[in-house]
Amino acid sequence: MIDKASIEQLKNIVDIVDVIGNYIELKKAGTNYKALCPFHNEDTPSFVVSPAKQIYHCFGCGAGGDAIKFVMDYEKLSYPEAIEKLASMYNFSLVHTQGQSSLAPLFKALEEINKFYKSNLLHNQQALGYLKERGVSSVSIEKFSLGYAPDSASQLAYLKSHLIPFQDALQAGILAQEGERVYARMIERITFPIFSPKGALVGFGGRTITNHPAKYLNSPETKLFHKSKILYGYHIAKEQIFKKKLIIVCEGYMDVVMLHQGGFDTAVATLGTALTAGHLPLLTRGEPRVILAYDGDKAGINAALKASKLLSSHDIDGGVVIFPQGLDPADMVVQGKQSELHELFSHPQPFIQFVLETITKTYDLQNPKEKQKALFEGIEYLKTLPPLVAEEYRDYLAALLNILPSKVQLQPKKQQTTQPASLETRDAKELSIIKTMLVHPYLIDTVLDIIDIKHIIYHKEEFRLALEQNLEHPKIREILLDDGIITFDEENLHKELLVFLIKYYENKIKQLTHSNIPFEQKSYLIRKYKENIIKLKRGEMIIE
Template identity: 55%
Template sequence: MIDNASIESLKNSIDIVDVIGSYIELRKAGANYKANCPFHGEKTPSFVVSPSKQIYHCFGCGVGGDSIKFVMELEKLSYPEAIEKLASMHNFSLTYTKGSSDYSDAKRVLEAVGQWYVKNLNHNETAMKYLLDRGISQNSIETFEIGYVPSGGEVIQFLQRALLPLPKAAEAGIIAQNENGNGYYARLVERITFPIYSTSGSLVGFGGRTISNHPAKYINSPQTKLFNKSRLLYGYHLAKESIYKNKKIIVCEGYLDVVMFHQAGFKEAVAGMGTALTPEHLPLLRKGDPKVILAYDGDKAGVAAALKSAQMLSVAGFDGGVVLFPDGQDPADLIAKGQSETVAKLLRNAKPLIPFVLEMIVSMYNLNDPRAKEAAFGAVKQYLDTLSQIIKDAYIPMAATLVGIAPSLFGKETNVARARESFTQKRDDVAHLSILKTLIENPNLIDNVLSVMDIEMFGTYAELFTALINGESEHPGLVGLSVDDSLEVMNEEELNSVLRNFLIKHYDLKLKSIASSQQIPFEKKSFLIRKIRTDIIPRLKKGELVAFEAGI
């Protein structure tokens, strides 16, 4: 059982605003804080948290209580489980009248394993060489407690040697039980390890970076009682002092980026456990009311993550900006090359969140096509409508300029769904964008397309196709296509099928055009009609891709 005096000490050491604020977004309202109630659906905040009384109450559904009651209700935990959860969240050591708890056992396992990982790094030349080659200093290795995990067998042996129960190690996410239930295997094997801490500095899990060419470059601990990656940011426990002091937080993509940012003096840097942020990160990002700078790689994954995160942050009312690192480089690369001042300049010139989102949305559409322009307008208006009225009105002129329409149109009632549906039907009919999206993902298929299609056959998308074959990966239209989730990437067989259907339509139209033309001599007209009708189209319908011939 948990000692009662220990429970009272825990209650006196925690702040209900911090506890509830780690689960939901709280907004200051006079002496109190308000939020939409997490226990019932509502649009107008009626959930109030009182820091002076250390209680919460919802005037909508009537729930209320202290920090422990909140965690019990939200996480569906018993009273002792909620106390242990709170103690773990705030790095508080409970005392027990008898035995221990799952939380304290898991914490003991994590700390012992973490120390072992650190010791292992000094004995693995490959892992140490990788870190040093990436520009990471010995001081950074020690500050971030970077380690190394060897083979799975060695992990099990260590746990047994250290008298750490295997079931407890499984609960902590270090090992997992085999599918047949017979024995255990290590979750991280032959990887550089990065310990992950809670905001209060309690070890909760690990991230691992392969050095053995494993297809999964990075792996995180699984979700446990201690570890929930959707509510954590790597490096936050080290960065929070600078975040609060400088009113700025830099969100980057990976562990190494965070380490190198800190090493170069940008100590506000943190990273998510996946590429993009999630709504569950918002309460943590809100702490200290900092400006949020998204610092992502300029590749398609980074651009997609930046767009998703920027849209979410701007809708939630955050101030901040976006930096996409150029030429396929990431922040860690630039800092390792001694270009910290370049990084500082990029951060200072971050593109504000809302303009970034607007430009990215518009770049997904070919504005020379009236239907695409209508769809772009619909998509932009749909985004602007999620912002507050004052912010929306401030950005309507910019949005109108980007789309190339009158600002007054944004004030009119518009059927956004119909505009986007109209464009989708157009896209499905011509298949151009699906082909282009596939070629962006699989450039080795470009020759397949060039062998059967001429650039001009892409019509209004000829410019995009030209940019693609010229390797202009940063062309706004191509970047927009790469992050457009409504377009699927096809495999080679699917691409060939789409090409055949497209070519059949193309040559059907070509037949009509040739037959009605007054400019083509009779003999050539007869030859072309016969060639298309009796040779090209039948072969296409039989499943063959017919090589493109100039003049047809």
């Protein structure tokens, strides 16, 4: 473990412009620096580094954070690894603390309960019967450390007799608590232990064998277990993924187990969630081709579409294999259809083709309006790709829609400004109030004395984030870095808020006059709002 104080000292000497300037070329622009974003493809720079605030932010893709975050993302390192890297850049000697990390007891609790689950499986005929019926071999049971979680009471007794504090088991996600009652989360389920990429046990997936309505259940998010970043089976498949430069991503635990059993030993799965940007660091390690092996039902195709968009926009090579309705990779292995599977995985449909075809299939192309929508959606997608790649696929989209390639306009007609105009409406006053709350947190009370979130029309989310002082959020960084948004000082703020409220009620009245509510109610409300405005103009506060 790296000593916390030592990390703080390092942070104090690190300069973000230095650090990022080490990796990419920065150009001075006013008080900030600009560059082409290293995290997405673009022609005009929307990546901004602020020496004053020691943060970076990309107005194009939302990437951003401090110097450590940049090194983590750019070099695909973990937090401690990035700290070490920065320390070596600055010739800074970090202090390492001895002894166990505070997470050690949680790992221990997970390891212990996993032993219990594994031994339980061997004595439970029903659970073994289920696995046998699904075609899982004893080699696979061993390889994936499958187990069986019995009733809650035996698990509690086991933990107690092995001196595992309930508090640790709670924090590790093994137990849950409702009021006074403490109970095991996995009950009467086949357990699929989930490991970190380095092979540490961090959580469980569980499949019911007693017809519980939730077929599959995962451990909750804990200090160790982050669903959106982990891939099931990765630690086992890792070596082969690097060797074969191939990774097969499927949807379920059973698919992974059975694919490995069938010889497809680079298979992994997301943990009951969609594939997200959080998975990219793992997926890109060793630069494998990525094959998505998804179900042919609506949910599967939708998931494949989203994942393909994500992967292709990050220039990741690979394609999609959609299994026909009612068939899945696990069944095919059981039926001995390895050569068919091999054939399918050898000819995935490339991501970009898959996305364009799926988009055009969702519209009725006989209808000109629908066709226009399909064209628009296709173009929007192509614009997320590296420009040369997008150009390559123009003809493909045109052919799918049966139109001239020249109709596929990838370049915006107007010259694009350096900061892409947001599609959302921006409200300068609201943004100024929000920025004031961010820059002068002590003024938040003043703001809340006069207005609350219902008065904020366009930037509710940002307002909420500012209340939480969430400086990590991309939208918040955007506001902080936008020199066009002014802030108010204590004196002005009060006056500005009153003016803001007057505007709010004036708008309300305007909306009311055009609405269809009953006359009496309408005139009552209008009167009330007008009274409010009069009070505000006198400098009085409104209490509702």
